[in-house]
Amino acid sequence: QSALTQPPSASGSPGQSVTISCSGTSSDVGGYNYVSWYQQHPGKAPKLMIYEVTKRPSGVPDRFSGSKSGNTASLTVSGLQAEDEADYYCSSYAGSNTFDVVFGGGTKVTVL
């Protein structure tokens, strides 16, 4: 069982938006601004899409955005494109005395 809770699936039509939630506790998501999101295509390594809740690495389209409210973080993909179909994982720092870094169970995004 993963430390952070994500819905197993989400979907949207091309051009639409999809939002994925990542629920944690005050000891991880709610306690630190160290939430990150990763995109993983089948057979590939994860790719960093969002870090420190809202920041995008160079090269990541601005269609990807992150936010946080309380113990829940969210990733929104706007203007869905076929290549956005992938698994998405959230991650959070959880304190140096505990698990340190925890992941969500992943969400499969399907572009209809």
Place this chain on the structure above:
Amino acid sequence: QVQLQESGPRLVKPSQTLSLTCTVSGGSISSGTSYWSWIRQPAGKGLEYIGRIYSSGNTNYNPSLKSRVTISTDTSKNQFSLKLRSVTAADTAVYYCARNAGGTYYFDYWGQGTLVTVSS
């Protein structure tokens, strides 16, 4: 551009030790404030943080694996390594090495991953 590449045996027998090495190019593992991490992913499942090593040599491990894990560096080869002792079938997974840039808790560069199977 930092690149990471995992290497090591793809098949390990139960109760033995899994050993993997990550070779880093495009950056030195002994300089700066980067952390160097191991993460694994069983087939069809999510990601699990294993642990990391700092440029200083200090380590941090997932408590659920701590008793069986050692991460170390070989700065002369610009490599860091993972040893996981007393493996079982539950340790079968794709193992990734990754970098945490600048003392952060996100992973900005990843290796391609290597599948390690635990089986007799």
